[in-house]
Amino acid sequence: QVQLQESGPGLVKPSETLSLMCSVSGDSIISTYWSWIRQPPGKGLEWIGYFHYTGSSNYSPSLNSRVSMSMDTSKNQFTLNLKSVTAADTAVYYCVRHGPRPGSGSPGERWGPGGRVIVSS
Amino acid sequence: SYVLTQPPSVSVAPLKTARITCGGNHIESMSVHWYRQKTGQAPVLVVYDDSDRPLGIPERFSGSNSGNMATLTISRVEVGDEADYYCQVWDSSRDLWVFGGGTKLTVL
Numbered sequence: 001q002v003q004l005q006e007s008g009p010g011l012v013k014p015s016e017t018l019s020l021m022c023s024v025s026g027d028s029i030i031s032t033y034w035s036w037i038r039q040p041p042g043k044g045l046e047w048i049g050y051f052h053y054t055g056s057s058n059y060s061p062s063l064n065s066r067v068s069m070s071m072d073t074s075k076n077q078f079t080l081n082l083k084s085v086t087a088a089d090t091a092v093y094y095c096v097r098h099g100p101r102p103g104s105g106s107p108g109e110r111w112g113p114g115g116r117v118i119v120s121s
Numbered sequence: 122s123y124v125l126t127q128p129p130s131v132s133v134a135p136l137k138t139a140r141i142t143c144g145g146n147h148i149e150s151m152s153v154h155w156y157r158q159k160t161g162q163a164p165v166l167v168v169y170d171d172s173d174r175p176l177g178i179p180e181r182f183s184g185s186n187s188g189n190m191a192t193l194t195i196s197r198v199e200v201g202d203e204a205d206y207y208c209q210v211w212d213s214s215r216d217l218w219v220f221g222g223g224t225k226l227t228v229l
Contacts (some may be wrong), residue, residue, distance in 0.1 A: 026199065043139065045156075045164065045207055058216045061122075066163035081229035094163055100175065105211035111163040 001028040006115030018082040022095030033098035038091040125221035139195040143208030151210040153191040
């Protein structure tokens with residue numbers, strides 16, 4: 001069974017870069033697309049962007065200037081970087097596997113448990 | 122940008138039928154997906170491509186999509202169905218995901 005696990009600092013200072021890693025087991029990260037989604041406290045879900053091992057990616061227009069994603073296929077991991085963070089970036093961040101059909105438009109078939117990030121000095 | 126509109130809350134008695142709507146301009150031309158998020162947990166896909174169910178999701182969960190409205194229907198509602206439900210589509214023109222604001226389902 002596919003499992004995803006987010007990891008990274010739970011506390012980031014304002015203006016610094018938030019970096020989160022998603023470790024995947026039970027599947028290869030080259031098999032499909034992967035997205036990051038976040039949820040601020042008490043609010044709804046916000047799509048951040050997706051990444052594919054071919055290098056294909058797309059990010060939310062509202063975050064595009066601050067977001068980057070990458071993959072390490074040898075470790076079956078992919079990474080989110082969000083620079084110049086503010087308190088508004090405080091959220092639970094989820095990594096998500098696209099499926100069950102192929103393509104960037106396929107839904108979020110499997111989610112990690114989420115990684116909580118607080119932006120504060 | 123494409124907008125999905127959900128009612129903030131829906132209440133239903135046990136064993137009754139709950140219907141959660143998701144409105145969007147010509148949403149019938151899109152594939153709509155639905156997620157259930159229980160308190161403190163990650164979302165779980167319960168319906169995809171308007172009306173398909175992932176493995177392990179009970180038949181009580183069904184979906185439809187017509188005109189400007191998609192609907193998630195939960196039959197014979199159980200206390201364990203209490204959760205936030207989100208609809209989601211893929212905006213193919215910009216290749217990005219769009220979520221509705223979420224609906225809190227309360228089982229009376």
